[in-house]
Structure formats: structure tokens, C-alpha cells
Amino acid sequence: MDLSNTWIALLLTAGAGMATVIGSVIALSIKDPNPRFLSFTLGFSGGVMVLVSFVELLPIGVENIGFLAGHAAFLLGMLAFFGMDMMVPHEYIGHKDYPKEMDAARMARLKRTGLLVALGIGLHNLPEGMVTFAALLQDARLGLAIAVAVAIHNVPEGIAVAAPVYAATGSRAKAFWWSFLSGVSEPVGAGLAALVLLPFLTPVVFGWVMSIVAGIMVAISLDELIPAAREFHTEHLPILGIIAGMAIMALSLWMLK
Secondary structure, eight states: OOHHHHHHHHHHHHHHHTTHHHHHHHHHTOSSOOHHHHHHHHHHHHHHHHHHIIIIIHHHHHHHHOHHHHHHHHHHHHHHHHHHHHHSOSSOTTTTTOGGGHHHHHHHHHHHHHHHHHHHHHHHHHHHHHHHHHHHHHOHHHHHHHHHHHHHHHHHHHHHHHHHHHHHHOOHHHHHHHHHHHHHHHHHHHHHIIIIITTTOOHHHHHHHHHHHHHHHHHHIIIIIHHHHHHHOOSSHHHHHHHHHHHHHHHHHHHHO
């Protein structure tokens, strides 16, 4: 393996992953996120995660390990999130005893939702970093095209992480860093591929990883993002956000083809 090519591939993968920072800057440019903005943004986040799961991740899993195993891994991912969700309480201190604190409880839930989005996107970006790195090593022109397209579709992912965390905490620093951490998993994935995993990253292993991550992301969307979007605004903004998120993610995935 040529060392200079390896470093170039790592740097390009890092740049693609850090495009989430652009998304966080866009989200943080809104000085006072109101319920309508939050409702749309949470729906947008759900649309991004659902579409990328069903259109990109799960089909790769099914192609690599078969229909039955791919869907079994997908359901395993959903169950893994369910197990984690059971261990994290949904009720917050003072929620039942002090009804006047409902706004504070809702903000706590919103913060939890933002952190789960960061987790889901980080898990998605980890194998994506491996794929981008491997493509750059095998075919520089194709790998560069993939890196650019990945960077473009990481921008809405950065918005998806930063907006709810900022709204819940009022801290631009926390929102920025959580968005940064969700993106940094991409170069981490590239580094793991370069140092350890590349010989073991068979199509079968990759298929299982993709399907499990798809299940986790869909579970986060259905259990956290979409209900939270409806909580902030009960009319049409959540579904409009979902449609917008799916449309932008579909466009960015089309650019990968």
C-alpha cells in the first residue's frame, strides 16, 4: 500500500466527514429557534435518516448477505436501540411532580433526541468512512467523486444534530461539538480501515454492519425524531420536514451513483 496515497485518502475522507460542521454552522445561524423551526428540523432529520437507511444501507446489506439475513440484521439493529432506549429513562426529575416544569422536561427530551441523532449518524458515518477510504485507494477519480458527494450529504446531517442540541441547551459550543463528533467518526472509520480492518472488511461483514446501522437509524427516527417533531408543531411542518429531508438526501445519494 502506497503511503502517500494512504495519507491523501485519509485526508479526503476526513474532509468529507467534517462537512457536518458546515451543517452545524447553518443550524447555529438561527439565533432563536422557535417551535416551527424545531418541528421542521426534527422532521427533516427523520426524513434524512429513514431514507438513507432504506435506500442505501439496507439494500447494501441485502445485496451482500441475502434478503433474510439482511432484514434479520436490520431488526437486530432496531432491537439494539430498543434495549438501549429501555435503559434510558424518558421521565425527567420533576416531570410528574411539577407540571409547570413541562417545558424543561421537553427541552431535556429534545437534548436526548439530538444526542441520539448524533449517535445514529456517527454509526452511519463510521462504515461510510471505510468505504470512502477504500474507494479512494482503489480508484482515485471515483473515490474523489464519492468523497465530494459524501461531503454534500453530510451537510444536512450536521443540521440534524446541531439544531435540536442547540435549542435544548442554548449552547452553540455543545451543538457544534456534537455535530463535529458525529462527523469525525468518518475519518475514524477510514483510520480503522487503514490500520486494522481493511483485510477483514469482507462484503459479508460490511453487509451485516450496514443492515444493523439501518435498523438503529430507523428506530431513532420513529421513536424519537418524528414524535418530537409532532410535539413541537401538530400541523403540517413535521411531514414537510420529512419530505424535505428525504428529497435532499435522495439528491445527494443520486450524486454518489
